[in-house]
Amino acid sequence: MTSRPVWRKSSYSSSNGGACVELADLGKAVGIRDSKDPYGPELHITPTTFRNLIANLKH
Secondary structure (H helix, E strand, C coil): CCCCCCCEECCCCCCCCCCCEEEEECCCCEEEEECCCCCCCEEEECHHHHHHHHHHHHC
16 A cells, blocks of 8 residues: 655745645655645656755755
8 A cells, every 4th residue: 555645835835825836755756746736737856856956946
C-alpha cells in the first residue's frame, strides 16, 4: 500500500485560501501543485532541480 504524500504550503501563505503552491516530499522527487486545485496536475522534479529552482528564484 502506498501512502499519500503530505502537501505543505508556505508559512507566508494567508489563511483565507489565497493562491499558493504546495510542495510534497515524494522520496526521489519533489511534488509541486496548485493549492486551489489539489486534484489537478502535479509537477514532479528532482530534489537537485528543486534546489536550483529556489536558488535562481532568490536572485
